Amino acid sequence: MDEAAISDIFAAFRPVRCRRMFGGIGIYADGVMFALAAGERIYLKTDPAFAFDLKERGAEPFVHETQGRRVTFSYWSLPDAALDDAEAAAELAARALRLALIAAAGNPRRMMPTRARSRRD
Structure with missing residues (x-):
């Protein structure tokens, strides 16, 4: 999935910034990463309650294999139905962003660095 497609999916939510990693x-909004794209899927930041809700909609957890181990992260896939429904994608993104902001408040290093602005405008 490319950055243009990601921006289109979240257009009803708000502008997002993408950063390769x-x-x-x-995928960032308000200075925090609230989602990630891996392969052709988008995964949203979750807590246990949100993960349960996404699972009920057919979502799957983000799992990464490293050194022969499977590691599951607190990100769940954006349900397929939300890929074609801008309002549903926006609602789910807003929920993921709230969780990401809460997590970032507890760990300021999670905030995306901002570029210094010039005094000349």
Whole structure:
């Protein structure tokens, strides 16, 4: 999935920034990563309750294999139905962003660095 497709999916939500990372793409809003794209799927930041809701909609957890071990992260796939429904994608993205902001508040290093602005405008 490319950055243009990701931006289209979240157009009803708000503008997002994409940043390449570890063979995938981190998806940011309000300075925090609330989702990631790996392969052809988008995964949203979750907590146990949100993960349960996404599972009920047919979503799957993000699992990475490293050194022969499977590691499951707190990201679940964006349900297929939301890929074609901008309002549903926006609702789910907003929920993931709230969780990402809560997590970032507890760990300020999770915030995306901002570029210094010039005094000349």
